[in-house]
Amino acid sequence: xxxxxxxxxxxxxxxxxxxxxxxxxxxxxxxxxxxxxxxxxxxxxxxxxxxxxxxxxxxxxxxxxxxxxxxxxxxxxxxxxxxxxxxxxxxxxxxxxxxxxxxxxxxxxxxxxxxxxxxxxxxxxxxxxxxxxxxxxxxxxxxxxxxxxxxxxxxxxxxxxxxxxxxxxxxxxxxxxxxxxxxxxxxxxxxxxxxxxxxxxxxxxxxxxxxxxxxxxxxxxxxxxxxxxxxxxxxxxxxxxxxxxxxxxxxxxxxxxxxxxxxxxxxxxxxxxxxxxxxxxxxxxxxxxxxxxxxxxxxxxxxxxxxxxxxxxxxxxxxxxxxxxxxxxxxxxxxxx
Amino acid sequence: xxxxxxxxxxxxxxxxxxxxxxxxxxxxxxxxxxxxxxxxxxxxxxxxxxxxxxxxxxxxxxxxxxxxxxxxxxxxxxxxxxxxxxxxxxxxxxxxxxxxxxxxxxxxxxxxxxxxxxxxxxxxxxxxxxxxxxxxxxxxxxxxxxxxxxxxxxxxxxxxxxxxxxxxxxxxx
Numbered sequence: 399x400x401x402x403x404x405x406x407x408x409x410x411x412x413x414x415x416x417x418x419x420x421x422x423x424x425x426x427x428x429x430x431x432x433x434x435x436x437x438x439x440x441x442x443x444x445x446x447x448x449x450x451x452x453x454x455x456x457x458x459x460x461x462x463x464x465x466x467x468x469x470x471x472x473x474x475x476x477x478x479x480x481x482x483x484x485x486x487x488x489x490x491x492x493x494x495x496x497x498x499x500x501x502x503x504x505x506x507x508x509x510x511x512x513x514x515x516x517x518x519x520x521x522x523x524x525x526x527x528x529x530x531x532x533x534x535x536x537x538x539x540x541x542x543x544x545x546x547x548x549x550x551x552x553x554x555x556x557x558x559x560x561x562x563x564x565x566x567x568x569x570x571x572x573x574x575x576x577x578x579x580x581x582x583x584x585x586x587x588x589x590x591x592x593x594x595x596x597x598x599x600x601x602x603x604x605x606x607x608x609x610x611x612x613x614x615x616x617x618x619x620x621x622x623x624x625x626x627x628x629x630x631x632x633x634x635x636x637x638x639x640x641x642x643x644x645x646x647x648x649x650x651x652x653x654x655x656x657x658x659x660x661x662x663x664x665x666x667x668x669x670x671x672x673x674x675x676x677x678x679x680x681x682x683x684x685x686x687x688x689x690x691x692x693x694x695x696x697x698x699x700x701x702x703x704x705x706x707x708x709x710x711x712x713x714x715x716x717x718x719x720x721x722x723x724x725x726x727x728x729x730x731x732x733x734x735x
Numbered sequence: 736x737x738x739x740x741x742x743x744x745x746x747x748x749x750x751x752x753x754x755x756x757x758x759x760x761x762x763x764x765x766x767x768x769x770x771x772x773x774x775x776x777x778x779x780x781x782x783x784x785x786x787x788x789x790x791x792x793x794x795x796x797x798x799x800x801x802x803x804x805x806x807x808x809x810x811x812x813x814x815x816x817x818x819x820x821x822x823x824x825x826x827x828x829x830x831x832x833x834x835x836x837x838x839x840x841x842x843x844x845x846x847x848x849x850x851x852x853x854x855x856x857x858x859x860x861x862x863x864x865x866x867x868x869x870x871x872x873x874x875x876x877x878x879x880x881x882x883x884x885x886x887x888x889x890x891x892x893x894x895x896x897x898x899x900x901x902x903x904x905x906x907x908x
Contacts, residue, residue: 430894434887437865438872462898469897470866479832480840483817485867487848488859531877703874 421462428452429462433470523565526550529681530703532660541581544570544658547679547702570658588619588638605639609649617643662700662708669694669716673730676705682726684709690732694718745781748793753778756797763805773808777801807845810852814844850900854893861886862893 421429432449435441441449453459527533527545535543537555545551549567554560560581562571573581573592582591587606592615608617610630618627619641628636628643635646656663664672669691677683679702694716700708709728713720721729753774760770777800790796818841822831832840851859857879864870864878872890876883 426898427891427895430891430898433894434891437890438883438887440872440883440887465902466894466898469901477840479818479821480844481867482821483814483844484847484851484863486817486821487813488851488863489867528877530874533878703870 419457419461421458421465425456425458425462429459429466432463433466523550524552527567530679532658532703542572544572546570546657568657584620586620588617588643589622591616591618605637607635607637607646609633609635619643656699657702660701660703662702663698664700665697666695667697668692669696669712669718672696672700672712676700676702676708679703680705684728684730686730691718691730694732745778748781748790748797749778752793752797755794756801759798760801760805763801764808769808773801773804776804780804807849810848811841811845814848815841818844846900850897853900854896857881858889858892858896861889865890 432452435445436449453463525533525535525543525545527547527549529548531547533545535545535553537543537553537560541560543551543553543562546568549569550565551567551569552563552565554563560573562569562583564583564585569583571581571583582589584590585606587604590606590608608615608630610632615630616627617630617636617638618624619638621641623641626641626643628645630636633648635649636643637646662672662675670686670688673684673686673691684705696712696716698711698715700711702708706728709720709730712718717733719731719733721731723729756777757770757774760773761767764770764773777797780800815837818837822837851863854862861875861879864875865872870878872883872886875889876886879886
């Protein structure tokens with residue numbers, strides 16, 4: 399298939415002497431495989447030597463590689479606005495636009511490291527993620543679920559009702575607005591039901607916390623008891639545990655679902671707490687002594703997709719040293735006074 | 736032997752089929768103004784073709800060109816609104832691009848989206864997650880629920896496809 403791309407048609411029409419260097423379809427395919435292999439992180443020194451050899455073997459090989467590199471530069475060097483526009487067109491917006499959706503976040507299970515659910519039930523969950531993974535799921539009604547690291551959930555989207563059962567971990571749900579239907583997220587502790595706008599829910603050990611981003615949410619314990627439900631407004635939080643709902647201190651609604659965009663915001667937060675959060679996104683944990691770091695508080699926004707660089711940033715701004723003798727599981731120590 | 740379309744033939748093609756094409760476009764766009772514009776554009780495309788293809792069934796040929804123009808028109812609207820929306824967000828209080836800069840950026844984006852739209856969803860996603868978000872092949876493999884070697888194949892396919900789109904090289908896509 400030929401696609402006209404006038405913006406990119408800047409190469410000269412091949413002259414007779416250049417015809418020999420014009421890459422054939424086979425050469426183009428081979429060049430594409432090389433480019434992909436080289437950027438995959440799998441290529442070792444021998445691969446690189448073999449690539450150089452292939453590139454030198456015929457002028458058309460070098461031409462194909464050079465052109466591919468040129469096209470890449472074009473995409474990479476595009477203006478931030480153009481790149482973000484492409485992102486929006488194909489991957490969805492990086493930042494949520496206000497008002498269009500409902501937001502629900504849930505953190506469930508018996509903590510991140512232990513679950514009372516049998517492994518087999520997790521295995522058969524509709525969707526599950528491994529450490530460090532985040533998965534975007536589109537539901538048939540237009541709602542969107544983002545599943546956090548090491549999480550599992552089942553979906554029941556029968557007509558008129560949307561029930562998301564979080565088996566482990568955390569999720570963020572953006573519920574399509576204007577749906578004349580019930581949408582709720584449940585855990586073994588209780589449930590959070592959308593009453594018309596946006597909220598988040600988070601379950602800690604043997605309990606579930608609900609935080610509202612905008613509009614109203616009804617938080618109910620399990621087993622259901624209408625008299626024990628509490629209705630929450632934006633910025634308000636409540637904890638569901640042992641069949642009861644209690645109010646918690648208010649939160650900044652903007653920070654509650656930042657993880658779904660890959661960021662961990664912190665404001666005068668204990669360093670140990672920040673490291674706990676980073677560890678949820680790692681297969682091999684950052685090790686530290688809670689007592690040792692007890693008096694250190696940090697502020698900033700840390701990337702969850704690259705927890706090693708988050709750690710490096712912390713080491714630059716805080717009185718800590720990172721011991722990387724174990725390369726996958728670094729050890730954080732407070733500097734001696 | 737095929738009858739090639741010469742410029743004077745386009746004149747007679749216009750005389751006999753322009754009204755029909757305009758009606759066809761009205762039905763497909765639900766917009767008389769757009770239908771009129773795209774009718775003109777369709778014949779302009781024909782005139783621009785340096786090496787016209789043989790035409791056996793003029794109306795189906797014209798409809799094929801017109802269909803492509805409708806798709807492009809919708810694409811331009813999407814690209815333009817995405818670009819303007821992003822600019823409004825990015826440049827709060829800062830200098831907004833002028834009409835020329837917008838047109839240039841939109842044209843460039845059109846060329847890129849034409850190529851990207853022709854890729855299968857997973858291939859495109861793998862490619863863009865790597866290019867726009869800097870994700871590694873391993874991260875993309877996780878996200879798509881496929882092996883890393885599959886991601887490598889996806890990215891290679893995207894490379895070959897973009898090459899073909901830019902340089903018109905023959906490619907099975």
